[in-house]
Amino acid sequence: MELDELVFHPWTIQGPRTVPTFVGGAGSYVVDANGRRYLDFSSQLAFTNLGHQHPRIVAAIKDQADRLCTLGPGYASDVRGEAARLIVEVAPEGLGRVLFTTGGTEAIEHAVRMARLHTGRPKVLAAYRSYHGSTATSIHLTGDPRRWANDTGTAGVVHFFGPFLYRSAFGASTPEEECERALAHLEQVILLEGAATIAALVLEPVSGSSGGVVPPAGYLRGVRELCSRHGIVFIADEVLVGFGRTGAWFAVEHDGVAPDLLVFAKGVNSGYLPLGGVLVGDAIYETFMQRPYPAGMTYSGHPLATASAVGAITAMRGEGTVASAARLGADTLGPGLAKIAENHPCVGDVRGIGGWWTLELVRDRQSREPLVPVGATGQANAPMAAFSKSCLDRGLLQMVLSNRVHVAPPLNVSDADAATGLAILDEALAEVDTFLHS
Known part of the structure; x- marks a missing residue:
């Protein structure tokens, strides 16, 4: 039995899970038990404002x-x-x-x-x-x-x-x-x-x-x-x-x-x-x-x-973290996410400020029907599950809730790492677009 199976997990169905086991980290990255690095574009639950191991x-x-x-x-x-x-x-x-x-x-x-x-x-x-x-x-x-x-x-x-x-x-x-x-x-x-x-x-x-x-x-x-x-x-x-x-x-x-x-x-x-x-x-x-x-x-x-x-x-x-967060939103995340949205019909809305942004995913931009219904599980949640897996496979940790992707990197994330995270989001959203025709 894996040690993780002894833990009763919040907000989830209990049972074996397929998630990385993290053992280390520094700055905007965490490291799993196999030594693979992941860019943390969620600041966990939007709390590692200064990154890991400051x-x-x-x-x-x-x-x-x-x-x-x-x-x-x-x-x-x-x-x-x-x-x-x-x-x-x-x-x-x-x-x-x-x-x-x-x-x-x-x-x-x-x-x-x-x-x-x-x-x-x-x-x-x-x-x-x-x-x-x-x-x-x-x-x-x-x-x-x-x-x-x-x-x-x-x-x-x-x-x-x-x-x-x-x-x-x-x-x-x-x-x-x-x-x-x-x-x-x-x-x-x-x-x-x-x-x-x-x-x-x-x-x-x-x-x-x-x-x-x-x-x-x-x-x-x-x-x-x-x-x-x-x-x-x-x-x-x-x-x-x-x-x-x-x-x-x-x-x-x-x-x-x-x-x-x-x-x-x-x-x-x-x-x-x-x-x-x-x-x-x-x-x-x-x-x-x-x-x-x-x-x-x-x-x-x-x-x-x-x-x-x-x-x-x-x-x-x-x-100067607070000023850095303002610049991160105005100069990098805001423009970068707006550009990504132009390329993906699944993105209905982009909104945010500073180091806290949201992509709302929809089935149709005109009707604004959410990509997945509230509380979706199993096949009904397939588009968001595919998005999450695509990000993880590419070494990106992100925050997904219902039909929303929340973007919240550490406020001191480097420009290069921010660009990497945005590029991975762009690639993962291309997979979500395929569900619009299914």
Whole structure:
């Protein structure tokens, strides 16, 4: 029996799998047990923002391990405090404290709990095209089909349509129309649900694995205004897009807004150790100056994890990673993917920003019918399976979800490696085109 067969795997049918076993890596590459190198064009699950085995992060972890490997959250820790300082320094204005968690889904749980305690209200709003995690509250907040199998309808969540011009729910034909109509729709949801019953609105400022949708200019400002007017806590879920992925430290910066709570994970330390957190706004912090926050975690602010964040953020500042991500999108990924799309009728839409891009694959560009249906398996998923195999055979790791290909290389990927990845995507999409005639 292979060792991998002893592992119970998330998000998949259990049983033997045909996947590489990886044993090493460096920069934008990982190495399998046979010594073959693969270009990581997914940053795993879009979290190795600084690539694999970055020396400054590895050194920070080793140094902390030599000093103090672990410490309970009730004590003060120098490295925990330093990580919080660095995070607050790059955060939007008014977010002055950090609650550390072990990941993004846990951070969402705590952000919602804080909002409900702060407001005394029960409901939470979330968009349909969203993914917020797989624990009880976060999976109910999730709007995409990954929610369905676990949705008991008991979490007090109300979903709404966010802006998405390619598949507009509002019949819009321009970004400006989409923005205006999406905000009008959101306001109606708030009024019909009763603003006095709504504790929070949870939103990915740029959606992650549920679509990679970049909202039109002004939408986040409109959401901020609606939340402020109705006393609703605005929670920005930046688990995937925070810490440089969109070409800004945080995606809310693209529309010049600050949320009341900001949830992060992944890029804060390039995923080298489990770490997430909630940036807490001043008003909510004051609530818990009057009474204790009724929750905690054994590993909150774990020294090794927070040391890796110190190493990562220091490296990002010193190497200009955020500016590099902006250039990567504007100069390489955006133009390169647009050119690829011209050559492949299976590509219905190209969208993205910085180091986070999406190709939406369709059966027909006119009808925009998705290439595979939601939840497709077996023969129904043959086109996407063929694409994934083609990429893997050519030494490329990519991220495929439903009919979408998400492109998310390390933010410090070299121009040569980026070109290699785009060329492999081009070749693999040619195989997908053959399914359009079957």
